[in-house]
Amino acid sequence: MLVAVLALHYVARRLNLPPAAALLVGGGGLAFLPGLPSVELDPELVLVLFLPPLLMDGAWFTALAPFRRNLAGILSLAIGAVLFTAIVVACVAKTLIPGLPWAACIALGAIVSPPDAVAARAVLQRVRLPRRLTALLEGESLLNDATGLVLFRFAVAAVLTGSFSLAEATGSFVVLVVGGVLVGGGVGGLWVRILRSLEDDNLMIALSALVCWLAYIAGELLHVSGVIATVTAGLVCGWYQHVVFSASVRVRAVAFWKVMTFLLEAAVFVLIGFSLRGVLDRLGGPAVVLETMAQPVLLIVLTVLIARFLWIFGADLLVKLLRSAGARHLRPLGSRASLVMSWAGMRGVVTLAVALTLPDAMPGRDLMLVTAFAVIFMTVLLQGTTLGAVIKLARPAEEKDAIAPMNLHAAETAMFKAQFAAVERLAFDGDGELLHPQLLDRYRTRATASSKFELDLEERTRRIIEHFDIVLAAVAAGRAELVRLHRNGQIERAISRNDGEMHGRIEQAYLSYSRQQIQYYSDLNAKVLGYRPPEIIVLHLNSLNAAVADRLLKVFKELDYRFVSLAEAQSDRAYQQSPAHATRFGPMWGYRWARERSIKVDGSLEQEPPQWIATYAAGK
Secondary structure (H helix, E strand, C coil), rough: HHHHHHHHHHHHHHCCCCCCHHHHHHHHHHHCCCCCCCCCCHHHHHHHHHHHHHHHHHHHHCCCCHHHCCHHHHHHHHHHHHHHHHHHHHHHHHHCCCCCCCHHHHHHHHHHHHCCHHHHHHCCCCCCCCHHHHHHHHHHHHHHHHHHHHHHHHHHHHHHHHHCCCHHHHHHHHHHHHHHHHCCCCCCHHHHHHHHHHCCCCHHHHHHHHHHHHHHHHHHHCCCCHHHHHHHHHHHHHHHHHHHHHHHHHHHHHHHHHHHHHHHHEEEEHHHHHHHHHHHHHHHHHHHHHHHHHHHHHHHHHHHHHHHHHHHHHHHHHHHHHCCCCCCCCCCCHHHHHHHHHCCCCCCHHHHHHHCCCCCCCCHHHHHHHHHHHHHHHHHHHHHHHHHHHHHHHHHCCCCCCCCCCCCCHHHHHHHHHHHHHHHCCCCCCCCCCCHHHHHHHHHHHHHHHHHCCCCCCHHHHHHHHHHHHHHHHHHHHHHHHHHHHHHHCCHHHHHHHHHHHHHHHHHHHHHHHHHHHHHHHHHHHHHHHCCCCCCCCCCCHHHHHHHHHHHHHHHHCCCCCCCCCHHHHCCCCCCCCEEEEEECCCCCCCHHHHHHHCCCCCCCCCCHHHHHHHHHCCC
């Protein structure tokens, strides 16, 4: 199956198709190949195995500020839209099949009503939306599964017992949600406490991978919402990840999560396609299903699509009316954004897994299974493949009064100003004497220059590239001139050869020196701190660095270095604590700095650092 997943994902990329659609169709097509056995999915296993990590992945990287800011809209979609769709589907099903009990019709509505987190994320990764729409869709995908699952449980219980109490169901729903929040918050808080005490990076990453299943299973065992528990734990872990993880561990953890969720998301859609054959075989084959169920199934699928439009446009109209009546804090989406939101309602793994849990005694079970598959295939193939075109057609605009996030330059400017303020506060002694004038000037220059240099990231990157292009062009022009002079006989061969040898010797010595220096300070940090933290290495913009830049990068790679941003390096725990001692040659801490803080200067851990001149002289 892994080979099929990778092959189908590659085909989707080559054909510029949504991977979810290609995986779904590919899995369904492979299921009907002769000789391949039909796949029977255990619904409980599907929910426990796939749902927690995929929910955790979405919650972990959810920014809390836009989530809180759009919570009312998220709840409208995750609760209101799901309940409305379930009720409308139930009414249509009851009209089409009068003999089907109301509770069974509600169960069918609960199965097909919640849009899927996996399908939503798979599509959102390929499109660009205004920030508010992205926050609404991501938030909805985290919470709507809980609404659908709870409604389904009550509907099935009503069918099997023959009784239903709205007051009891409402109270149970509140208990499930509140209990899920408490359990998830407890699991997330426990995760933070444990990881703060761990030193082993691999153990930290492994525990982070398991916390989603711990939260989900704990919630289910305590008879609260495992979905809400997982989402809450993910929000807590994501909020504290910068506190408990060093930069290097966080990068490794994110890379691990990305690979794991990629495989799980892909496997989900392939398995959905594979399982289609088993369901159709049980019902007598595709021909029998089309003959007996095509009309009601198609009408229910259309109802699912229309119900979302009705809820979103209706809710937006209500917001406009309330705003015109004086509720100025309310923000309507507008018709363009509402169109995009209405079309982004793909179904997936939860719809299938819940349908497969239907008891054999459930009236209309076969119809529900076929409808679940039809809704998944139609929404993923129809909406998933055309959502990009709908977005281009609708062109939803960013709100004029929306809180715009800071760009990279603005964030750097704020950081430089904070650094300058800290240095300015510490650069003077108690008598007002300036102890670190050069350090103060350096940070003042950085802060003021950053404030004046108001360029976006693309413009700054372009200018940096232009700078190095000019430097490399100058080096190339100098060498070309030497070659021309030599060919014209204007300089002796010995001079030309000596010049080339001199350049080669300088570059080789510099690379050797750089390798020694990199290794020296890495070993020194390991001795002083007990581990190897991210290091800030400054490469000056000169012709020598430009000439050997490609080879210098190879040196870093050979030494297993990985490049990160300055902010990521400074988030390491080594930069968050006060050192207990200083070293003689360490570039970060010196004698004067240590003396002012009564820190002992210890030179026993190190030897004389490598010297550039000595390295060059030794190469002669």
